[in-house]
Structures are given as structure tokens and as C-alpha cells.
Amino acid sequence: MKKYYFLLALLFCSVLLHCQERYFLNSDTRLYTSASASAEFSGYFKYGAEVQLLSESKNGWYKVKADNLSEGYIPEKFVATRLNSADIKVRDNENPIIEGSDNYYGSNHLFVLVAGLKARAQPDKNSKIKEILNVGDPVAVNYLPKSQEEWVNISGNFSDEYAKFTLRKFIGKRPDFNTLLKDFDKLDVNNITERKTVGERLVELAWNSETTTLAPAYQRYYEVVKQLNDPKLLADTELNMAVAKGLAKHKKPEEILAFVKKSEFVLKGLKTKAWYLTQKDLVKTFGKPVKKATVSDECGVYLSETFYYYQDLEASVNEQKNQAEITKVFINKNNKLVLNPNATLDNSLTEKAFIEKYGSYIGASIKAPHSYSIQIEDSEFKIEFKDGKLFTIEIFFYC
Incomplete structure (x- = not known):
């Protein structure tokens, strides 16, 4: 025993x-x-x-x-148990996984082939959706099954926290934009379903490519959207076309910096110096904060780890030094951002007007609709619209 x-x-x-x-x-x-x-x-x-x-x-x-x-x-x-530079690799020429660094990814990977791909928490079509991926997105792949109907872990990680799964048939070699464009043009104009599918792939791939590809992609996609006659889809597409037009004429970094270098918030009539003011002026103008909290700042980018929260704004506050730094402002009739004497972002500004006026200064992504950025040295304004109106402006500090 x-x-x-x-x-x-x-x-x-x-x-x-x-x-x-x-x-x-x-x-x-x-x-x-x-x-x-x-x-x-x-x-x-x-x-x-x-x-x-x-x-x-x-x-x-x-x-x-x-x-x-x-x-x-x-x-x-x-x-x-470990890898090192002396490893003698035996390469498998039939292995479809792309090895190492290219212009898109730094380690083993493939690319998303379909629009709006749902990456799931488990290899199960009914499991939780962890992320929505776009055509042309690179994904980490270390093991690739032969069967097109099997699942692939596209996180390169066993951990449940990070693992993400999709079917093999939805990933592969990066699609070629010009080939996809020709595929669309070959389709029968009355084949609306297929034209919509290929049009969506074109648009997503364009966002993952040079900005010059956005205009021809949206030109094709807009043809289908008009056929579908969906008012919301039509409005969203026209808005994205305006964004694409602005990105095609994007200003140089030094031009953007010159445009916003004198930016300042005006909060209930109080002008800030950029986005700084004294703690006393903050409390005098807005009263005692609704909430105070300590926020961990591992990068050391904020004025202080003490934060004041109001209905109108959020600020990092150094109480000992009588300093306050605005981090987020909710735009209403009392609050606005003055980028320069000729450019003011206030509650009357619509999303459409914002894009038409400032489209060549902004950063945008198909993954964050109605959210834009304007770079300001080592940080950026994150500008969010809600229901077509300016909602919040946040100062995002680079780590």
C-alpha cells in the first residue's frame, strides 16, 4: 500500500x-x-x-x-522551457501562419477576412463576445488547424483572461484592397446582398490601409446604401464619408499644434490657462465636488492622484499646492473649449459641422464611431458626440 x-x-x-x-x-x-x-x-x-x-x-x-x-x-x-536566439528553426513551408514582423504585426499572425468579426471568449459560437474585429486587422496566431470549421485562438495566450477565438475560415492572408475593389465592380448591380458584404469589407480594409483608399471604398459602399434605403445607415455613411474626406487632407503635426496651442476651457465664464486653474477657483466656481477619489497614476501623467468629480467636469487636484488640472469636461451651455480665437467647440456644435470645419485636424477610427481626437503635444483632446451634439471633451495624456 x-x-x-x-x-x-x-x-x-x-x-x-x-x-x-x-x-x-x-x-x-x-x-x-x-x-x-x-x-x-x-x-x-x-x-x-x-x-x-x-x-x-x-x-x-x-x-x-x-x-x-x-x-x-x-x-x-x-x-x-524558453526560447533564445541560438534556436535552430526548422521551417514548415506549408505552414500558412505569417512569421515575425511585417508592416502590420510583430509576431506570428494572420489577418481578419470578414467584416464585423466576433472574437469569442471560448471556442463556442454561443460564448461571450470579447471584441469586434475588422477586415485587415492582424491577429496573433501560433496554432492553426487544417479544418476551416475549427476554432483558432487569436490571442496567442492560454489565459482565459486574454484568450479569444474565431473560426479558421475567417482569417488568412491579408486581403488586397485593389483586388477587393475589382471583385465589387464585377458584381451584378442588383445583387444587393453580396454587394453589401463586399462593400463592408472594402470600407473596413480601407480604414486599415492608407487614407487614400477611403474615398473609393465609400464610393462603392454608398451605392449599396442608397439601394438599401435605410435612413440611419445612409446618414452614418454620409458622416463617415465626410470624415474620410477630411482625413485625405490631413494637416501636418506642426500645423495641428499651431492650430490648438492656445487652447483653453471656459467653464461657467471662468477662463482656464490651457486646462489648468487653481484649486480655489475650481471650488469657488463649482462648489464642493460631488465625489473625491484617489486614482492610481502609474505613468505619472496627472497633476495629482486626487480627483474631484462634478456633474460638469472631472479634475486632478493638488490640494497642497492649490493646483487643478481639468481632465474631462461635459459640454453644455456653461462649458466650452476655445481652440483658438476662430474655433470654439460648444454645445451648439453638431457632429456634421465639426467634421466639415475641422476634419483635416482630427484623428478618427471606424472602431470608435462619433469619437475623434486632436493632438496637443504629449496629449490629445478626445472629443465625443452623442445624438449628433458635442457631449464630452477629455484630455488624454500619453504614458
């Missing part, structure tokens, strides 16, 4: 060791269905992929789990 308990304890320690250690592949290899190089394989591993060991080495093979939770076998010689 003692011998039995000893063996059980030994097995437990071995399993525990594997659970605590992290294992990586120091070469390309494949996930085989059995412990033999002549066996069928389920998918491709790229150098640097992490695996979990499910067994002790047997005849030079480990049973492992890939990051998409598939199980199979790999040669023991490719398993290491």
Missing part, C-alpha cells in the same frame, strides 16, 4: 510540475493525431507557440494541448 501511495504522489508531483512550467516550441511543427511523423496531422504550430504537456515523453513524443484546446502529439525535440 505504501508503494502505491508513493507512486501516486510521484505522479501528482510530475503533473503539478507540468502545470507550473510553461513550454514553448523552438521550431515549426505540426499537431499529429498519433505519436508518429507519418500520422495524419490536425494543424500547424509556428515557432514560439506555447503548448501544455499532457503526458511524459514517450519514444520521443509528447501528448500536448494547443491554445485552441485541441489535443495531439508533437516531437519532444521541439519542446523547450
